[in-house]
Structure formats: structure tokens, C-alpha cells
Amino acid sequence: MNNLIWMLAIIAIVGGCTNKQKKVVEEEMTLSGLKKSNFQAIINGDSTNLYVLKNANGMEVCITNFGGRIVSVMVPDKDGEMKDVVLGFDSILGYTSVDNNFGATIGRYGNRIANGKITVAGVEYQLPKNNYGHTLHGGPNGFDKKVFKANQPDSQTVVLTCVSPDGEAGFPGNLNVKVTMKLTQDNAIDISYEAETDKETVVNLTNHSYFNLSGDPNNTILNELLTINADAYTPIDSTFMTTGKIEKVDGTPMDFRTPTPIGARINDDFEQLKNGKGYDHNWVLNTNGDISQVAATVYDQTTGIRLDVFTTEPGLQVYTGNFLDGTITGKKGVTYMKHSAICLESQKYPDSPNKPKWPSPYLKPGEKYSSRCIYKFSVQ
Template sequence: MKKVVMWALGALLVAACAGTKVEVTESGLLKSNFQTEVNGKKTDLYVLRNKNNMEVCVTNFGGRIVSVMVPDKDGNMRDVVLGFDSIQDYISQPSDFGASIGRYANRINQGRFTLDGVEYQLPHNNYGHCLHGGPKGFQYQVYDALQTSPQKLELTYLAKDGEEGFPGNITCRVFMELTDDNAIDIRYEAETDRPTVVNMTNHSYFNLDGDAASNADHLLTVDADYYTPVDSTFMTTGEIAPVEGTPMDFRTPTPVGLRISDYDFVQLKNGQGYDHNWVLNAKGDISRKAATLQSPKTGITLDVYTDEPGIQVYSGNFLDGTQTGKKGITYNQRASVCLETQHYPDSPNKPDWPSVVLRPGEKYNSHCIFKFSR
């Protein structure tokens, strides 16, 4: 916390000496670093605050959550998500940090699926598959943004027919609200003019220690008796397997790092750690807790609720120290945990799994709540 305050004060001093007016967020972000144009559309930083002084900063570039300031057990405010200090950093260091992912979160096998007898080919950007909507997915697009109150933000993006190979003009909306019980309430909506597939999520990288160090001591709980195994290319095999007796069992609070390197268990070898979808027991019940992440160090707890059937737990296995984030912090391997609420990966090619098809006249809805406490 002291480091953040000093950084922010330094930025204000430089600005004062230059005779300019600068807005600095509680997390130390300069709004001016987010005010530019990408692909001819203006970007900005939107700040949400509640009555408890919790702060969430969002940029419309990719619909990204840039920072989340929450109090720890001692009342100190900590930034608990990974991200960058400017739009330029998000462009020069490609990542999914904090993004509102679409049109299809996670992987589609070989970037190919058939809908109503028509085969569609998507770009390959991950081990021969299409990941997170392709290399020009929503995380690299500029949403139209409207902040309707100090605690609410609406983001809208029109993905055109054929964009990244997907059929249909689809209007997608993301509604973010910072509630007074310290929750980020996220609702997704979409409508299309042609049959298509849609699966949206938020890809925040959480580190509840607030220092982007190792996630090994974070306690993870996932309310799921089953998960979907993957092959060596991270593609779901179609199997739904029990977690019982495996390192995939997080039905009770367990340190993320306790079994993560047990590569004798082929799923951890295939995923290079945890990068898997769990089949949630809640079965769409938004009132039932889907997952919990806790930091013994700071006392911060994150509870996840969703009406989606699955959640992808990704333990930051591909972070490798080459990316420098906010405040000059280096993001090393496993510096975070992602909790991506979703339909299962490759559902368009697995008809027995919950459908991701959206047709004209229908509305896609998805709901996720990230609730913080201490």
C-alpha cells in the first residue's frame, strides 16, 4: 500500500510541476494514460466506487477490469488483479488481463464447428485451436461505454457477421455494477441476426495478496464433483470425469500450489498446472457459491457466483516474467488465479453438453458475481 501511495504522489507532483491537471485513481492509475484512440474509437478509464471506498477501474479497451481495490484484514486497501498502467501497455503486451471475452470464451477444437449444416472455420491462435474468440477477439476491441452512475457501467460491442469467422451480426452488452456489499456484479447480454454461438466471460487474474507474487498459498474451493479433462493441446476430450481421489478435488479449501506440480497426474501435465473447466454442482443457481479464493496473508476472500454450468480455473501457468504490470511489477509464473464462469470449452462440437447456440429473436444472458470480504 505504501508503494502505491508514493507512486501516486510522485505522479501528482510531476503533473503539478508541469502545470497540468491529472486524475489519479486510488490504485494509482493515471486516467490520461487510458485516453486515446484505438481503431478509430476513443478509449478511457471508468472508475466505480461504493460507500465502503472500494474502487474498481475499467477500460473500454477490451472491457477490461484494470484494478480492484479492496480492504484487507487490517483495513489496508490492496489491488487484487493484474493489469497494466496504460492502453499502450495493453497493446504492446498482448494478454487477456481483466478482459470481457467474446464472442466465444475458451477453446473451439481446430477452430471449426458446424451449425445448421454449415461448417465455419475460425482462426487458429492456440495449439491449432481458436481461443477466446480468436487473435482479434473482444479483448482487443473497443466497447462503447456509458457510465450510468458512480457504481454502474454499461459496455456495448457490435461484432459483425464474419468477424473472426463467426456467423451473425451480434450485439453484446456487459453490465458491471459495484455493489455496496463489495461485489462486482457482471451481466452479459447478446442478440443476433443469424444463428451463431456465444460464450462470454471475464478474464481477471486475481492475486489476493495484492503483490502479484506466487498463488501457491491461496486457498481454493470449487463446488464441483466433476471436471472436463483435456488433451496435450488443452482441448477437452468430451469426457466428464470425477474429481474424487485426484488433484482436481477442491471441494474443501486447498492451497493452489499443494498439488499443482504433480505431473504424474496426466491432467496437470497436460494443463501445465490448472487450466481446466469444472462442472459446477450449482447447475445454474446464482444463489449457490460456485468457488472461493482466499488469501491467508491478507485475509481477503473472493466468492464467485454464477448461473453458468462451468468455471475455468487457470493458475497463470504461462506467465513467465516477460510482462511488466502496474507499478513496474513483474508477473512471474503462477502469479494469479483466473476464475472464468462459462459454458464448457468446445461446446459447439459436443452436442451432449449445454448448448451455446443463439438464434434470432433469442437473448443470451449470463451472470457472474465476484464478491469480496475479509
């Protein structure tokens, strides 16, 4: 009898430990199904982690300091069901083993620089080329591969900082960068960028999240309604480089001044769509840097989820996932196919360092680079 009592006691203790272990595992899991431990690694001597932001409405945003990336965004649909509306990976390994910019903070210079050449203070610099003979998103080793120092002052904010040393990726100047991502109470991700340099340089920071408002990347974004507050855009050549012209959207498939399905004209016989393999263009915003004006809106009629974009920047690059081709498997084992997401990147116009009439990307010592972009979610 005593032995039986002892056996029952041991079973109870072991069962209790197992339940505690299960509880720990459950506590590790985010609302979007991520485990923090899967994002904890040492990369180039620096530690990576997953930072979870939550607001009173139950919205959740997960961010890793590897590349300053937004990993998941959980928002309610019209039925109150939580949906993850950005593409990404379940672990840090996905981000390091596959060349990608999912959710990344892009720098030093977002978008393309022609032939990888810039002239700063009378000196010409050659940057590494990584895209059709041009430098794209800071080159092959841009900020998307940098481990930022991270500080989470409260449950709704993460502050990411890094130093890009003079000569890194060919750019001049020691650049001190600060990116603050805040989840607001009205379901917006408010991103503020700041930078200072000790030598004149060029800066153009942005975020490269891939959005799919259906909450299921098995669906394309072609039926989602897109509105862009812009009367003009910057055409590109067959290497995706801006030509230097600014053209009106009126009467072309580039006109999204009223809500239009993304796929309605994406296959039209139009040179710009052929050059971009779809939409991969910068729109010249009408907002004049006014953060209170909507720059663009995406709306999914099935889920009712709406995304409004606000920015202080003069341009917005809209990219419709034209190069996703089924070779990348992301969160929950979903294969990312063509047009399974849309990117909305606030920015100076592409190749601005080589186009003096366009908004200047130059930053001098004593000045502060400042940029802001808000991704606000709601149900329509």
C-alpha cells in the same frame, strides 16, 4: 519596495498556479495509482478511456473500454489497508503492445473450439486458429481487442456495448453485445452479459481477470486456499482441448471441494496437471445455474481477503497463471512470474459447439443470450 511587492505577488500567483496544477494531477490519480489520461487514446478510430467505480465502503474498480477490461480492483484487507488484487497495466499502451487478455471481456466464444471448426444451422465455419491448432477466446482478434462504447450512468456502474459484425473472426451473425459491470454496496463486481443475433451463432462470454489476493503479484497464489463447488471436471489432451469426457474429481488433485492450497498438488505426477502445465481446466459446477450458490472461493490467509464467485453458467475455468514467465511487466513495474495469479472464468464447457451433449452455446434470432457472474470480496 514596489518592485519587491510586485515580485512577491508574481511568485504567489505562480505558486498558486503550480499548486492548482498539482491538485489536477492528484485528482487524475485513482486510488490504485492510475491516471485517466494514460488510458485516453484513439484505437481504430474509436476513443478509449478509464472508468472508475466507487462504493460507500471505499472500494474502487477501474475499467477501460478497450477490451472491456478490469484494470484494477482495490479492496480492504483484514487491517483495513486497500490492496489492488488484479493484474494489469498502468496505461493503454500496455494492453495494446503486449498480446494479453488481462481483465478482458472474452468473446465471441470464451475458451477453446477444436480445430477452429463450428457447424451452425448445417453450415460449417472455419475460425482463425491461435492456440495449438484450436481457436482460443474468439481467435487472435477477439473481444479483448475491441473498443466498446461505454456509458457510466452512475458512480457504481459502467455499461459496455459493441456490435460484432457477421463474419467477424469467422463467426456468423451480426451480434449485439451488452456488458454491464456494477460495483455493489457489499463489495462485489456484478457482471451481466447480454447478446442478440440476426443469424444463428454461438456465444460464450466471460471475464479474464487475473486475481492475486495478497495484493502483491511478486507473491505467487500457490498458498491461497481454493474451493470449487464441483464433483467433476472436463479432462484435456496435450493441446489443452477437452476430450469430451466428464470425470469425477474424487481421489485426484482436481478435488477442491474443501479449501486446499492451490499449490498443494500442482506438481503431482498426474496426467491432467502435465497436460495443463498446472491447473487450466473447466470444472462442472454443482450449482445448476443458481446465482445464489457459491461456485468457487479463493482465500488469502495473510491479507484475509476472500473472493467468492457466483455464476449462472454451468462451468468454471480455473487457470493458475502457468504461462506467465517474467516477460511481462505490469502495474507499478512488477514483473509477472509463473503462478502469480488465478483466473476464474464462468462459461459453457470448452468446445461445446462440437460436443452436443454439453450445455448448448447456440443463439438464434429472437432469443437473448444472458449470463451473469459475480466476484464478491470480503474479509475472513
